[in-house]
Amino acid sequence: MLSLIQEIAFKSAALPEEKQREILDFVSFISAQLFGLESRETELLSENALATDWNREEEDKAWEKFQ
DSSP states (O other), X not given: OOOHHHHHHHHHHTSOHHHHHHHHHHHHHHHHHHHTOOHXXXXXXXXXXXXXXXXXXXXXXXXXXXX
16 A cells, blocks of 8 residues: 555656646645745745746736736
8 A cells, every 4th residue: 555645756756747837836835825835935936837827828918018
């Protein structure tokens, strides 16, 4: 029987790298909440996951009128 951490690692390894990054960002986010990291650090930890949505042509078009 696998330990919980081994099971997480095993299942994560089978996912595409993009999804692995999302998992890492999520775990980092939870760690930041649990251990009380500063909000700026939390923002930086979330940046990779959010960049997937931010760095799209549709987003650029949506924000054009505000620039």
